[in-house]
Amino acid sequence: MEHSPRQIMALVRADFKDEVLRSRSIWLCASCYACTVECPREIRITDIMYALKQRAILEGIYPKRFPIPILAKEFFKMVHSKGRITETLLVMRLFLRANWRAVLSSWRQGIGLIRTGRFVLRHERIENRAQLAGMLDSDLHDERRITPKEAA
Amino acid sequence: MKYAYFPGCSLKGLGRAYEESLLPVMEKLGVELVELNDWNCCGATAYMSVDETKACILAARNLAIAEKTGSRDLVTPCSACYLVLNKTKHYLKDSPEIRGSVQRALEGAGLRYSGEMPVRHPLDILVHDVGLDVIREKVVRPLTGLKVAPYYGCQVVRPYATFDDAWNPTTMDRLLATLGAEVVPYPLKTKCCGGSLTGTLPDTGLRLTYILLKEAVRRGADVIATICPLCQFNLDAYHDQLTRQWGPVPIPTVYFTQLMGLAFGLPESQLGLRRNFVRMKPLPALPARA
Numbered sequence A: 001m002e003h004s005p006r007q008i009m010a011l012v013r014a015d016f017k018d019e020v021l022r023s024r025s026i027w028l029c030a031s032c033y034a035c036t037v038e039c040p041r042e043i044r045i046t047d048i049m050y051a052l053k054q055r056a057i058l059e060g061i062y063p064k065r066f067p068i069p070i071l072a073k074e075f076f077k078m079v080h081s082k083g084r085i086t087e088t089l090l091v092m093r094l095f096l097r098a099n100w101r102a103v104l105s106s107w108r109q110g111i112g113l114i115r116t117g118r119f120v121l122r123h124e125r126i127e128n129r130a131q132l133a134g135m136l137d138s139d140l141h142d143e144r145r146i147t148p149k150e151a152a
Numbered sequence B: 001m002k003y004a005y006f007p008g009c010s011l012k013g014l015g016r017a018y019e020e021s022l023l024p025v026m027e028k029l030g031v032e033l034v035e036l037n038d039w040n041c042c043g044a045t046a047y048m049s050v051d052e053t054k055a056c057i058l059a060a061r062n063l064a065i066a067e068k069t070g071s072r073d074l075v076t077p078c079s080a081c082y083l084v085l086n087k088t089k090h091y092l093k094d095s096p097e098i099r100g101s102v103q104r105a106l107e108g109a110g111l112r113y114s115g116e117m118p119v120r121h122p123l124d125i126l127v128h129d130v131g132l133d134v135i136r137e138k139v140v141r142p143l144t145g146l147k148v149a150p151y152y153g154c155q156v157v158r159p160y161a162t163f164d165d166a167w168n169p170t171t172m173d174r175l176l177a178t179l180g181a182e183v184v185p186y187p188l189k190t191k192c193c194g195g196s197l198t199g200t201l202p203d204t205g206l207r208l209t210y211i212l213l214k215e216a217v218r219r220g221a222d223v224i225a226t227i228c229p230l231c232q233f234n235l236d237a238y239h240d241q242l243t244r245q246w247g248p249v250p251i252p253t254v255y256f257t258q259l260m261g262l263a264f265g266l267p268e269s270q271l272g273l274r275r276n277f278v279r280m281k282p283l284p285a286l287p288a289r290a
C-alpha cells in the first residue's frame, strides 16, 4: 500500500489532489466499512474512498493497467449493455484486459467451476434494457457525469 | 408471510447454491418469496466506484419495481445488494441532489418510489419475523456435534444494518444453535474476506481469505457458515492457491441456508452442496429410533 487510509485523509485535507487520485491505495479499499463505523470523528472514510475513485476515473488519472479500476469499468459497461452481471464472463474480460497470464494460473479454478455447474457462458440480461439505459442516461445533463463510452 | 425478493446476479451465477437452498428452506417455513419482475444488477461496489448518481439510479429501479408489488418488505440475500439498496435509500433521504436525479430518471421511465419500503436480509426475516421457536419445530435432523464457525463478513452488518451488531452480530449464532449445531467462538466473524481483491490483486486479497480460514481451523470448526455469495466464493474457490502459498487450510464453507436445509431433513442433493470446491462431509446417519 502506498498510503494508509490516514495518509489519504491527510492528503485530501491538505489538497494534494494529484497524489491522492494517482495513488493505488484508494483502489485497495474493499468497502468493508470497518473504518466508517469505527472513526471517532465520524468521517465517512469508505464514501470518501468512493468519491476519490469516481474522480480518478472521471479525470482518467487512475493507475493504468492496474486491475481494480479496470474491473470497475468493465463492470460498469456490462451493466449498461445487459442490465445484469455474468460473473464468469466479467472475470474473463478482466483477465484479458489486465492480466492474461492469470487465465493460465486459474485454469484449475475454471475447471472446478464447470464441474460444479457454476461457469455461466450465456449472458444474463434484463428484458427492458432500453428503459434502464434511458434511466442511466437521463443523468447526462450534468457535465461531471460520464457515459459508458468515456469509461471505455 | 409474503415478501418481494431480489436475488441479485450472484445468486444466478457463482452463488446459485445460495438460492437453491434459500428457496426450499423458506418454503418449508411458510415464507413466500416473490422474485421481482425484470430486476437489474444492484451495481455492487464496482459500479459505485465509477459513478455515484448512476449507481443510485440503478438501485432505485429495483426499489421502484419492488414497491409496485405491494409487498411490505424487500428481501435480499447478497451482502452487496443489501448494502447498495439500503445505501441508496439513505442517499435518497439525505441528498436532495441525488434525490432529484433519481426522481427524474424514475419519472422518465414511468416508475415511482416513495423511499419507504424496508430492505431486509433473510437472516433478519428468519430470526425476527419467523422466529427461532418456529424454526426449532422444523428441525428433524439436529446438527448435533457439528462445529460451525459463524462468518458474517462486512456489508450486511455495516454500516446500515439495524437488526444486529456491527462488530459482534449474533443472529446467525443463535439460528445455528437452534439447529443443534455447536457454534465455535469466531472472533473474525465480521472481518473482510478480501471482496473482489482476490481476483484483482490476489496477493493482497487472498491473505485476508487465508487468515479467516486458518482461524476457523484453529478454533476446531468443521465448517464455516456464511451469508454472502462473495464470501462463500472467496473462502471456497482458492484453496489451490492458498495451499501453494501458505499451506493447507482444509475447511468447507457453506451457506447458512444449506445447514438449515440439512437440519430440516431436505435431501442433500437439492441444497446445492455439490457445488462446493471443498465439500462438506456428509452428516453421520441418524441413530435408529428405539
Ligand code: SF4
Pocket (backbone or CB within 6 Å): A005, A028, A029, A030, A031, A032, A033, A034, A035, A036, A045, A046, A049
Ligand atoms: S472500508 Fe475497509 S478496506 Fe476501505 S478504507 Fe475502510 S477499513 Fe480499509
